[in-house]
Amino acid sequence: MELRVIEHPLVTAKITLLRDENTSSATFRQLVEELVTLLAYEATREVRVEPVQVKTPVTVTTGVELTRPRPLVVPILRAGLGMLEGMMRLMPTAEVGFVGMVRDEETLQPFTYAERLPKDLSGRQCYVLDPMLATGGSLGGTVQFLVDRGADHITCICLIAAPEGVERMRELVDPIGVPCTLVCAALDERLNEVGYIVPGLGDAGDRLYGLAQ
């Protein structure tokens, strides 16, 4: 698995605002959207395209368009939903599949409560969105769903990753042999004793959408 930590002053400045406990939900949502668009630019470098003819007012020339089947974007609900609009702005013809997962806060195991993905993902490039990679259970489980259906190229876009989660993703993905890239805006220090990323930003879902019951 290739890890790309995007080093750009605008990205780091926006992550700094996200971390601030005084940032409101409205501003947090706006920053997440802005960040994902910046990360997506880097994360989509390998998106497959094919030649297409285009007629300009002056002449006919050759450009490119996204290859079919179109890439599949998969936000992991809830928090990944906050990244969807920013991603689709950059790649409006992509399709979207959904996975809903929530971590049991005691065991840290993810529980899948929703899954709406195409049955056959052969030949598809997939882009998985989740702001937080902590233990790696949620992202790892989602990547496994995609690989099981035949996805042959996977890019994960996270805002903040913990080293423990990156390691777990490597252990899962490397033996499978499907090309996988993890793009993130920050690689933090560690997980704390209750599985939160340090320094992190707290619970991304709660900060985007309010406290879950």
Ligand SMILES: O=P(O)(O)OC[C@H]1O[C@H](OP(=O)(O)OP(=O)(O)O)[C@H](O)[C@@H]1O
């Ligand atoms: O790497 P992991 O240890 O699996 O933790 C990361 C997961 O935790 C958060 O979701 P959460 O379970 O809080 O659900 P939510 O998005 O509904 O808040 C986050 O958005 C990831 O999906």
Ligand SMILES: O=c1cc[nH]c(=O)[nH]1
């Ligand atoms: O720090 C963390 C860890 C898991 N999920 C979050 O939202 N934040």
Ligand SMILES: [Mg+2]
């Ligand atoms: Mg949460």
